[in-house]
Amino acid sequence: MSGIVQGVGFRPFVYRLACRFGLRGWVSNTVHGVKIEVVGKNGALDRFAESLRSEAPPMAEIVSVRRRKIKPALYETFEIRSSISRTGRTTLISPDAAVCEDCLAEMRDPANRRYRYPFINCTNCGPRYTIILDVPYDRANTTMASFSMCPECRAEFENPLDRRFHAQPNACPVCGPRVWLTDNRGRQVTEKGDPVSRAGRLILEGAVVAVKGLGGFHLAVDATNEEAVARLRQRKIRQDKPFAVMFPDPGSVRACCRVSTAARKYLTGPGRPIVLLPRKRRGLRLAWSVAPCQDTYGIMLPYTPLHYLLLEAASGRPLVMTSGNSSDEPIEIDNRDALKRLSHLADYFLLHDRPIFMRADDSVVQPVRGGIFPLRRSRGYAPRPIRLHKELPPVLAVGGYLKNTICLIRGRDAFLSQHVGDLDRTDTYRFFVLTVEQLKKLFEVVPDRVACDLHPDYLSTRWALSESGLPAVGVQHHHAHIVACMAEHGLSGKLLGLAMDGTGYGLDGNTWGGEFLAADEAGFKRVGHLPYVPLPGGDAAIRETWRTARSVFSAALGVDRLEGLGLGLWDRIGRGKVEAIDRMIQGRINCPLSSGCGRLFDAVAALVDLRTEVLYEGQAAIELESLAARADPGKTPVYSFESKEDVDCLVPDLGPMFGAIAHDVAAGLEASLIARGFHDCLIRMMAALSVRLCDSESLDRVVLSGGVFNNRYISEKLSVILHRAGLRVYAHRLVPPGDGGISLGQAVVAAQVKLE
Ligand code: ZN
Ligand code: ZN
Ligand code: FE
Numbered sequence: 001m002s003g004i005v006q007g008v009g010f011r012p013f014v015y016r017l018a019c020r021f022g023l024r025g026w027v028s029n030t031v032h033g034v035k036i037e038v039v040g041k042n043g044a045l046d047r048f049a050e051s052l053r054s055e056a057p058p059m060a061e062i063v064s065v066r067r068r069k070i071k072p073a074l075y076e077t078f079e080i081r082s083s084i085s086r087t088g089r090t091t092l093i094s095p096d097a098a099v100c101e102d103c104l105a106e107m108r109d110p111a112n113r114r115y116r117y118p119f120i121n122c123t124n125c126g127p128r129y130t131i132i133l134d135v136p137y138d139r140a141n142t143t144m145a146s147f148s149m150c151p152e153c154r155a156e157f158e159n160p161l162d163r164r165f166h167a168q169p170n171a172c173p174v175c176g177p178r179v180w181l182t183d184n185r186g187r188q189v190t191e192k193g194d195p196v197s198r199a200g201r202l203i204l205e206g207a208v209v210a211v212k213g214l215g216g217f218h219l220a221v222d223a224t225n226e227e228a229v230a231r232l233r234q235r236k237i238r239q240d241k242p243f244a245v246m247f248p249d250p251g252s253v254r255a256c257c258r259v260s261t262a263a264r265k266y267l268t269g270p271g272r273p274i275v276l277l278p279r280k281r282r283g284l285r286l287a288w289s290v291a292p293c294q295d296t297y298g299i300m301l302p303y304t305p306l307h308y309l310l311l312e313a314a315s316g317r318p319l320v321m322t323s324g325n326s327s328d329e330p331i332e333i334d335n336r337d338a339l340k341r342l343s344h345l346a347d348y349f350l351l352h353d354r355p356i357f358m359r360a361d362d363s364v365v366q367p368v369r370g371g372i373f374p375l376r377r378s379r380g381y382a383p384r385p386i387r388l389h390k391e392l393p394p395v396l397a398v399g400g401y402l403k404n405t406i407c408l409i410r411g412r413d414a415f416l417s418q419h420v421g422d423l424d425r426t427d428t429y430r431f432f433v434l435t436v437e438q439l440k441k442l443f444e445v446v447p448d449r450v451a452c453d454l455h456p457d458y459l460s461t462r463w464a465l466s467e468s469g470l471p472a473v474g475v476q477h478h479h480a481h482i483v484a485c486m487a488e489h490g491l492s493g494k495l496l497g498l499a500m501d502g503t504g505y506g507l508d509g510n511t512w513g514g515e516f517l518a519a520d521e522a523g524f525k526r527v528g529h530l531p532y533v534p535l536p537g538g539d540a541a542i543r544e545t546w547r548t549a550r551s552v553f554s555a556a557l558g559v560d561r562l563e564g565l566g567l568g569l570w571d572r573i574g575r576g577k578v579e580a581i582d583r584m585i586q587g588r589i590n591c592p593l594s595s596g597c598g599r600l601f602d603a604v605a606a607l608v609d610l611r612t613e614v615l616y617e618g619q620a621a622i623e624l625e626s627l628a629a630r631a632d633p634g635k636t637p638v639y640s641f642e643s644k645e646d647v648d649c650l651v652p653d654l655g656p657m658f659g660a661i662a663h664d665v666a667a668g669l670e671a672s673l674i675a676r677g678f679h680d681c682l683i684r685m686m687a688a689l690s691v692r693l694c695d696s697e698s699l700d701r702v703v704l705s706g707g708v709f710n711n712r713y714i715s716e717k718l719s720v721i722l723h724r725a726g727l728r729v730y731a732h733r734l735v736p737p738g739d740g741g742i743s744l745g746q747a748v749v750a751a752q753v754k755l756e
Contacts, residue, residue, distance in 0.1 A: 009122070116194075211307075535592055641657050
């Protein structure tokens with residue numbers, strides 16, 4: 001039996017089952033997973049086999065079970081045998097898991113020796129990936145190595161019937177880690193008394209408290225206190241990016257958000273991601289500054305015992321729990337570093353002495369019709385593998401630039417790392433290198449090649465080319481997107497891929513990002529794309545979205561007619577600036593061409609005056625989606641596009657849509673209606689082109705990938721339309737549609753290459 005079956009209480013579980021069904025024999029860990037030999041009545045054996053799957057421990061993940069008849073041996077009892085050999089290359093490593101109900105009950109029991117102990121855990125819960133330094137997964141190879149178990153903990157650890165049997169992070173107040181509270185200069189503020197209660201009270205008084213968690217630090221503040229949240233936002237220089245909020249329990253979340261059954265499942269599951277939930281119109285209002293200009297909140301439930309204690313101490317108030325980092329640096333994990341680098345952000349520090357080895361940010365998931373997809377796959381999910389449909393050579397893929405992750409293939413498993421971050425800082429780069437080394441070590445893989453983006457300036461590409469010492473295979477960005485989605489669905493063969501995102505290195509020297517690719521795992525043909533838009537100033541236009549708006553709308557109408565509409569926008573930006581941009585566009589000076597779908601959102605968001613500048617990647621698109629959600633569908637204008645009869649490569653003409661949008665803006669039509677009409681037109685255009693291209697290329701499967709499909713409205717609606725047109729549609733469910741997923745696609749593409 002293989003899968004995540006080690007270090008998750010699997011053998012004691014098997015032992016108990018065997019006892020229940022009156023079976024004799026043994027269970028043992030092997031290099032291939034877990035091996036069981038049992039003797040007993042046929043019916044009992046069947047029920048035993050059935051229960052192995054249906055009742056498996058929460059953290060276990062069974063990938064395959066092979067059953068074989070043996071000659072009945074003479075066993076007197078059932079026993080847990082010591083491992084047949086050292087853990088080898090087929091073992092998997094469990095992600096960190098939220099504290100379980102049994103442990104919580106003990107933590108709340110005044111008679112229990114772990115009453116209110118913030119590090120209570122068992123074989124079914126607690127830290128894993130973030131504390132593991134090396135394999136095999138033994139305590140000596142974790143950050144718990146420096147704590148030696150007291151006799152009581154040791155007895156639990158060694159008793160096969162105890163629920164802490166071989167729970168490597170097992171600990172108690174006598175022998176385990178402890179927690180303390182300091183001010184922002186590192187001076188301890190509670191000599192006596194309970195530091196967690198004190199921290200909770202300080203939060204209620206409006207303080208920002210840095211809290212050391214599982215995969216890194218959080219900055220915690222009362223989510224109902226506008227003044228405190230605004231202060232944190234100001235200190236973090238993160239003017240608009242939404243903050244995640246931790247609620248004490250699922251019931252309290254309902255006061256503020258609508259929670260579907262699927263959403264609830266993820267909210268309360270052992271991965272405990274941040275779940276994006278729609279706000280209730282007349283529900284509990286959190287402080288405005290928690291998530292300005294959004295119609296959702298990012299909500300999570302407590303996942304460590306410390307979180308539960310802290311939320312209790314804060315009287316059950318929802319708390320902002322945002323990553324403890326300054327602006328875009330990696331999340332802090334070390335006490336001393338945190339005190340140094342977060343002291344301008346936090347007033348107090350709730351610290352502990354169980355070191356975090358691997359940082360892991362909170363995961364973020366978006367519920368959609370029929371499931372979820374991750375926006376960020378990190379703590380609680382990594383390094384659980386994506387199962388491939390066939391065995392591939394050992395490839396390392398180093399991802400892109402934004403939201404970087406890396407991927408390592410071993411046989412049929414693709415190990416995707418936690419979120420590394422935007423690779424533009426030395427800190428993030430160092431973390432990237434550490435993650436590469438760590439994945440290779442934990443999964444004992446020696447890659448024979450490295451896959452990277454084609455962009456020569458990405459730090460990941462440079463590392464692949466000059467530091468990795470491996471033959472490098474460059475993979476086109478949007479091809480990687482499509483193949484990532486194929487890989488998670490086990491697809492092969494030629495299909496139509498829609499890769500809609502912001503930016504990716506194109507093969508024609510332009511920036512791509514609105515691509516229709518006839519693709520398989522080995523290659524692709526660009527059969528269509530969104531029209532090229534000149535971006536005045538390149539990256540500057542990505543930040544100052546009004547530049548792209550000027551470019552897009554003057555192309556659709558001509559500068560004179562655009563001016564004739566008398567929009568106030570251009571005056572607010574400044575005549576001088578606008579004219580300079582016009583000259584750049586006319587003279588094609590520093591105006592790289594982009595087919596990025598995200599740029600169209602930028603243009604519309606700027607023209608309706610929602611956002612003329614963005615502070616983070618994808619901001620305009622996210623806010624435009626929120627705006628569109630508020631529109632009355634009955635009043636939404638219907639915009640149109642034209643598809644050109646170009647044979648080789650389909651490029652739609654979006655001019656009619658942009659012309660009509662400009663007129664509607666000038667006529668004062670409500671911005672939400674314009675935003676909705678724009679979404680609908682894009683969807684119709686993508687659907688029409690897909691149907692036509694599938695027809696001409698004789699394809700019947702469509703794969704949707706790229707950051708634009710983080711937009712739930714587009715991904716759901718487009719899927720429905722394509723499905724009705726008789727096509728099979730595949731969207732991401734396991735890895736992010738955005739650049740956090742491309743390392744998986746890179747790895748699979750590079751694996752197809754024959755090395756000399
Ligand atoms: Zn537990
Ligand atoms: Zn102990
Ligand atoms: Fe992308």
